[in-house]
Amino acid sequence: MTTSALSKIRIFFSLIVLILFTSVLVDFRHLFPEKFINIITSIQFIPSVIKFFSGVAAVFLGFLAVLALTILTGRTYCSFLCPLGVLQDVFSRIGGKIKKRFRRFGFRKPHNVLRYTLLLFTLIVTLIYGIYILTLLDPYSIFGRFMTYFLKPLILLANNFLAGILGKRHIYTFVDTPITRFPVFVYVVPSAFLLLIGLLSLIKGRLFCNTVCPVGTFLGLISKISILRIKFEGAKCTRCGRCSLVCKSSCIDFLNENIDTTRCVTCFNCLKSCPDKALSYGFVSLRKNKNIDMGTEQVDTERRKIILGSVLFLLGLSGTVSGQKSATPKPTKASTIKEDKKFPVCPPGSTGISNFIKKCTACSLCISECPNDVLIPSLKEYGLIGIMQPRLDYYKGFCAYECTRCLEICPTGALMPLTVDAKKLTQLGRAVFIRENCIVKTEKTACGACSESCPTKAVHMIPYEGKLLIPETRDDICVGCGHCEFACPTTPYKAIYVNGNYEHKAAKKPDNVKSEVKKPIEFPF
Amino acid sequence: MKRRDFFKKSFNAGLAAGTAFSLRRYGNMWENEGTSVGYDLVALMGGKPETMFDLGIQEFGGMGAFIKKGQKVLVKPNIGWDRTPEYAATTNPLLVKRIIEHCFKAGAKEVYVFDHTLDNWVNCYRNSGIERASKDAGAKVVPANSESYYQEVSIKGGQILKTTKVHHLILETDIFLNVPVLKDHSSTRMTCCLKNMMGSVWDRGFWHKNNLDQCIADYANFERKPVLNIVDCSNVMTKNGPQGVSKEDVVNMQTLLISPDWIAADAAAAKLLGRNPADISYISLAHKMGLGNMNLESVNIKRIKM
Numbered sequence: 110m111t112t113s114a115l116s117k118i119r120i121f122f123s124l125i126v127l128i129l130f131t132s133v134l135v136d137f138r139h140l141f142p143e144k145f146i147n148i149i150t151s152i153q154f155i156p157s158v159i160k161f162f163s164g165v166a167a168v169f170l171g172f173l174a175v176l177a178l179t180i181l182t183g184r185t186y187c188s189f190l191c192p193l194g195v196l197q198d199v200f201s202r203i204g205g206k207i208k209k210r211f212r213r214f215g216f217r218k219p220h221n222v223l224r225y226t227l228l229l230f231t232l233i234v235t236l237i238y239g240i241y242i243l244t245l246l247d248p249y250s251i252f253g254r255f256m257t258y259f260l261k262p263l264i265l266l267a268n269n270f271l272a273g274i275l276g277k278r279h280i281y282t283f284v285d286t287p288i289t290r291f292p293v294f295v296y297v298v299p300s301a302f303l304l305l306i307g308l309l310s311l312i313k314g315r316l317f318c319n320t321v322c323p324v325g326t327f328l329g330l331i332s333k334i335s336i337l338r339i340k341f342e343g344a345k346c347t348r349c350g351r352c353s354l355v356c357k358s359s360c361i362d363f364l365n366e367n368i369d370t371t372r373c374v375t376c377f378n379c380l381k382s383c384p385d386k387a388l389s390y391g392f393v394s395l396r397k398n399k400n401i402d403m404g405t406e407q408v409d410t411e412r413r414k415i416i417l418g419s420v421l422f423l424l425g426l427s428g429t430v431s432g433q434k435s436a437t438p439k440p441t442k443a444s445t446i447k448e449d450k451k452f453p454v455c456p457p458g459s460t461g462i463s464n465f466i467k468k469c470t471a472c473s474l475c476i477s478e479c480p481n482d483v484l485i486p487s488l489k490e491y492g493l494i495g496i497m498q499p500r501l502d503y504y505k506g507f508c509a510y511e512c513t514r515c516l517e518i519c520p521t522g523a524l525m526p527l528t529v530d531a532k533k534l535t536q537l538g539r540a541v542f543i544r545e546n547c548i549v550k551t552e553k554t555a556c557g558a559c560s561e562s563c564p565t566k567a568v569h570m571i572p573y574e575g576k577l578l579i580p581e582t583r584d585d586i587c588v589g590c591g592h593c594e595f596a597c598p599t600t601p602y603k604a605i606y607v608n609g610n611y612e613h614k615a616a617k618k619p620d621n622v623k624s625e626v627k628k629p630i631e632f633p634f
Numbered sequence: 635m636k637r638r639d640f641f642k643k644s645f646n647a648g649l650a651a652g653t654a655f656s657l658r659r660y661g662n663m664w665e666n667e668g669t670s671v672g673y674d675l676v677a678l679m680g681g682k683p684e685t686m687f688d689l690g691i692q693e694f695g696g697m698g699a700f701i702k703k704g705q706k707v708l709v710k711p712n713i714g715w716d717r718t719p720e721y722a723a724t725t726n727p728l729l730v731k732r733i734i735e736h737c738f739k740a741g742a743k744e745v746y747v748f749d750h751t752l753d754n755w756v757n758c759y760r761n762s763g764i765e766r767a768s769k770d771a772g773a774k775v776v777p778a779n780s781e782s783y784y785q786e787v788s789i790k791g792g793q794i795l796k797t798t799k800v801h802h803l804i805l806e807t808d809i810f811l812n813v814p815v816l817k818d819h820s821s822t823r824m825t826c827c828l829k830n831m832m833g834s835v836w837d838r839g840f841w842h843k844n845n846l847d848q849c850i851a852d853y854a855n856f857e858r859k860p861v862l863n864i865v866d867c868s869n870v871m872t873k874n875g876p877q878g879v880s881k882e883d884v885v886n887m888q889t890l891l892i893s894p895d896w897i898a899a900d901a902a903a904a905k906l907l908g909r910n911p912a913d914i915s916y917i918s919l920a921h922k923m924g925l926g927n928m929n930l931e932s933v934n935i936k937r938i939k940m
Contacts, residue, residue, distance in 0.1 A: 139756075273782060279744075285780035480754045509754055511716055511761075554845035555915065557821020558838075562752060566874050570820045576915060578821055596752075598839035619879045626872035626885050626908050632677055632937050633905040634930045 115390060116377035119188055123195040130192040134256035134477050135264050137286055143517035150474070150520035152190055153249040154324050159468050160522035176331060183335040184328045187318055187374040193248035194318055194325075194374065196255070197310035201357060204311035211312045215350075217359040219372055220320045228326040239494045244471045245298065246323050249520070251306070253472035254299040254497065261477055262288050289482045289505065298497055314357030319372045329371035338393045339373060339380065341366040345387035352379035352388055444546035444599040452609035453490035454501040454538045454589060457508065458516025458524035461612035462491060468523035471497035475515035475524065481506040483591070484515065501537065503591030503607055508537065510564040510590060536616040538589030538607040540568055540582045546604035549579045559593035559605045565619040568593045568605065580605065585617045673936040674927070675893040675902060681940035683868040684732035686890040691736060693936050694892065700861045703741035705808040708748075709733055709773065710860070712815045712830050713762050715877050716753035722869035722884045723877055725815040727763035729866050729890075733813060734771035745773040746803050749833040755779040776803060784836040791923070792852035794844050799836040804858050812860035812896065816867045816903045818875030818883075822847060824914050825876050826903040827863040827896035828854055851919035854896065854926070863899045865891040867906055897926025898933045905930070 129149055133141050151157055157171035175186050187194045205212030231242045244250065265288045272283035309317045318325040346366060353361040356379055360372035380388050452462060456475065459465035476484040476499050483506030484499040491498055499515075501508055513532050516524040527535065540559075548556040550573075559580050560568045567587035570578035580593075582605070589607045597603040676693045678686040691697055701707060711725035719727055730747065737745045747768040751758040755777060759765040765775045777783065784799035804810065814830035822829060828850050832838050841849035867889035874883045887906060893899040897920050901911035911917045911928045921928040 269780075269782070272780075276783065279746075279774065279776075281774070281776055284777040285782045287780055480756070509716065509757070511757070512754070548843055552843075552845065555821050555847050556842045557819075557846075558842045560820035561876055564877055564879070566820075566879050576913065578823075596839075596842075598843040621880045621882050623882050624872040624885050626870075628885055628887055629679070629889070629906060632679065632935075633908070634677070634902045634935065 113381045116381045119375075119377055122189050123198065126190060127192055127195040127199070130252065131256055131260065134253055134474060135261040136478060137261060137265060137268070138284075139478060139480050139514065143514070146474070146478075146518040147520075150249075150518070153520055154186065154191075154328075155243060155247040155470055156249060156472065156520035156522075159470065160520065163468055163522035163525070175328075179328045179331045180335055182337045183332040183339075183370060183373060183375045184325070185375050186328055187315070187325055188376045191248055191252075191324070193252040193255075193306070193322075194315070196252060197306060197315060197317065198357070198376070200307060200310035201314050207311070212314075213354050214314050214356050214359045216353045216356070216362045219360075219369060224320050224326045224329075227321060228323050231323040239467055240470065241494050241496075243323070244469070244497060245302075246321065247470045247472070248318075248322050248324055250470040250472035251299075251302050253474050253477070255303060257473035257477040258291070258296055258299045259303065287482075289485070291485055292488065294488050295486045295497070314359065315372075315374055316359075318374065319358055319360075325374075326371075332370050332373070335370060336393060337390060338370055339368055339375065339377070339388060339390050340393070341368070342387050342389055345385045347385055347387070349384070351382045351384065355379060355382045442551045444543075444551070444602040444604060446543050446545050447602050448541075448543070448606040450606060450608055452538070452611050453487060454503070454508075454591065454607055454609035455491075456484065456499060456501065456515050456524055457513070457532050457535050457537060457613070458519070458527050459613070460525070461610065463612065465523050466491050466495045466498060468521050469495075469498045469519075470521055470523075471499070472520060473497070473499070474518060474520060475499055478514055478518055479506075480512060480514055481509050483508055483595075500609075501591060503594035504603075505595075507562070507592040507595040508590040510588070510592075533588065534616050534618065536587060536589050536610055536614040538587075538591075538609040539584050540587050540589070540593050540605055540607050542568070542580055542582050542605045543602070544579070544604070546599050546602055547579060548599060548604070549573055549577055551599075553577065556598070558596040558598055562592035562596040564588070564590060564592065565616070567619070586619045588616045672934065674895050674934045675891060675898050676936045676938065677902060678890045678892075678938045678940065680888050681890075682888075683726045683729035683866055683890055686868075686888075686938075686940065687729060687732050687736070687864065687892070689938060689940070690890055690892045693938075694862070694894075697736040697740040701737055701740040701742050701809050704743045705741070706806070707737045707742045707745045708803050708807040708810045709737070709745055709768075709813055710810065710830065710834060711747065711749060711764055711813040711866075712817075712825075712833060713749035713758050713764050714752050714833055716751075716757040716761050717878065718761055719763050720869070720881060720884070721878045722815060722871045723817065723875075724758070724762035724764060725813050726866045726868050727767035729864070729868070730764050730813060731767035731771045733811060733864060734768055734773045737811075738772055742809075745771075746776050746807060747773050748776040748778040748801060748803060750778040750801065750835065750838075751833070778833075781836050787856065789852055789856050791855035793848055795841065795849040795852035798840070798853070798856075800856075800858070801834050801836075804834050810858060810860045812863045814863070814865055815871075816865055816906060817871040817878075818873050818907065820875060822850065822914065822916060824900075824904055824907055824909060826865055826900045827860075828900055828916055828920060847915035847919055850916040851923060851925070854920045855923065860896065861894060863891070863893050863896045865893075865899050865903055867891060867903065870906065872907060895926045895933070897921050897928050898930065900926075901928040901930055901933075902935075 151171040154175050234242045269285050272285040306317050353363045358372040360369035455462050455465045483501050485502045486497045487500045560570050565586045567583045571581045573579035591607045593605045597605050676690045678690045711730050715723040717723035734745050786799050788797045814826050817825045819825040867887050869884050870887045871878045871883050872885050891899050900917050904911040
């Protein structure tokens with residue numbers, strides 16, 4: 110087989126994968142159809158496993174396909190299908206441009222203790238306690254968070270810049286889109302991983318994939334029995350060591366003509382590098398693996414510069430985002446009573462908090478795709494287990510009555526599809542009215558922003574003093590969409606808020622009474 | 635003749651006369667040269683919204699009486715909610731379309747349509763049918779979802795609302811047509827001409843927080859006023875407004891009001907909802923500030939039944 114073609118195919122294919130996942134995750138105009146998103150995310154290993162064990166989505170057995178692929182071809186997944194893996198390849202290439210040394214890898218010993226401990230630890234914690242570690246380490250979810258929290262704001266900045274220029278000429282191809290600002294702590298986890306993965310991939314190729322990533326380690330174990338492998342054509346090898354030098358996984362021990370398949374991500378770079386065609390990709394010959402010595406650690410002088418650069422980038426990013434903050438008018442009278450939110454509101458389709466936090470890997474796809482920007486990553490609202498998992502923040506937005514976007518696209522099945530009609534009868538929480546905070550009471554003027562926004566009229570207006578009307582809530586038809594809380598203009602506390610339901614409940618259909626107003630026969634004036 | 639029979643007969647006679655009348659007028663709907671009779675309010679009943687508009691605008695001498703050649707026109711419907719047209723939460727798209735057609739016929743260079751929606755703007759524009767209808771008629775449908783599209787202006791004569799941020803097209807167009815839909819409203823009891831202007835400002839929260847009724851009336855002081863208010867009362871949301879819960883909220887009234895005086899139009903609209911204009915606080919506030927006339931007895935009304 111022509112060996113250089115393999116690496117070209119890999120680059121071409123993986124770039125398409127990278128572009129697709131990036132586009133879907135920064136798709137701020139929500140252009141991708143839900144079905145399409147479902148299909149491309151279905152090949153992501155961890156989300157697919159979780160979806161499978163949620164029981165319903167038996168249609169997409171993406172992870173079985175990945176397993177089959179691995180048994181057949183080795184860790185092809187890591188080079189072809191994993192967006193985080195491809196992103197690291199891009200970083201590594203950039204690293205090579207910065208310093209050639211960063212692209213000269215050479216053979217290294219595997220960090221077996223570390224990687225198998227991490228895999229085992231992840232497995233045990235996930236099976237016994239919950240999704241804590243998996244949420245942090247699932248490569249697709251890490252990638253999702255990079256896109257949502259770092260790239261999307263940058264793209265929106267560019268979009269808004271263009272929208273500003275063209276808007277002045279009354280051209281509205283680009284629409285100014287407000288950038289969601291998340292609490293600062295939200296950026297801690299993705300920033301830490303961006304630093305770790307960014308640095309490692311910049312100077313050490315796929316070290317993260319072969320040391321930390323549980324999917325990489327797991328597929329590495331599977332690939333021990335893979336049928337197609339990269340192997341030495343013994344006699345041809347002149348031991349020039351070029352293959353080892355270009356190997357991002359540092360897994361080619363050319364002196365012993367041995368390739369560590371558990372770490373090989375089948376990038377095919379070695380095939381291309383070999384001047385003697387001594388390496389080939391084909392059916393395995395049963396040769397015994399031998400583990401031999403490694404090179405020595407190199408001290409890195411560029412590291413500080415890179416760290417500094419990353420920190421500056423993040424600072425700059427947060428600065429530009431905070432620059433978009435809108436000026437809000439001062440309240441005439443401040444509200445006095447704090448909302449007493451007992452539970453956070455978790456997204457529709459999750460059936461409730463208990464189920465949701467077990468299955469969500471916090472890939473942030475729903476956060477990025479929510480047309481109303483109501484989803485934000487949680488910090489400790491769900492407890493430590495749920496860090497970065499999305500919750501609905503009604504200070505930021507509200508859950509649109511007719512919208513089912515998040516539950517249609519969830520890759521892990523933490524959110525299960527509902528019809529629009531079923532979603533409209535799902536009670537995420539209940540509105541609670543604090544009369545003491547309400548404008549109608551404190552200012553003695555009309556407001557009713559809450560009732561105006563309520564899609565079911567669970568928040569309705571009843572007579573108050575004089576001609577004034579004041580809100581009243583009904584639990585049975587409230588769906589907990591939070592439009593009332595979002596619309597309520599009181600500060601610092603809202604006069605109406607939604608208390609999340611720990612388990613989602615069924616809401617009654619709103620009343621449906623014939624109107625008392627009749628069609629006029631004559632003009633009434 | 636019994637009283638009831640009298641009503642029936644006169645209604646039928648009225649209908650017949652109206653139809654004949656309308657047919658005669660319908661032939662020259664595109665002609666603009668008719669002279670204005672000086673009506674304050676033209677009210678039409680019994681037709682499709684677009685045909686009622688064709689007829690009603692004639693009474694003002696056609697759209698050409700308001701629009702000069704080459705002018706930029708803003709048509710401001712109510713697109714506030716993500717609801718399909720049959721819920722009557724948004725202005726009838728066919729009416730919007732016909733108005734835009736009249737604008738272009740009168741020589742408008744460009745017609746713009748926008749609303750600061752409460753639900754997701756993309757969905758509101760699409761599902762209300764107004765985006766499609768406006769584009770079909772050749773108008774530009776413009777976003778209003780971001781603060782960057784708004785400019786701070788001062789409201790001379792405003793008691794509480796002294797400054798506010800308005801959409802830049804309010805300032806940059808030559809002519810502005812207000813095209814609200816009449817609806818029940820949970821807090822102000824009714825939304826129509828004046829209330830529709832909340833969809834052209836950025837910070838509605840300020841209005842809600844600082845005496846909503848007064849702010850609505852205050853805004854009517856702003857120098858950029860609509861030359862005409864065209865009130866869609868074809869289907870009227872009579873309860874559970876302004877969003878509506880079901881189709882039971884909607885009454886088919888087949889009525890259209892056209893008036894340069896938005897207080898008069900609001901007062902007439904209130905009557906259609908079976909309410910006393912004086913009970914709608916912002917109407918009486920605006921009336922007292924001298925921004926229009928809510929006393930319909932002293933308003934020169936042309937009533938047309940089709």
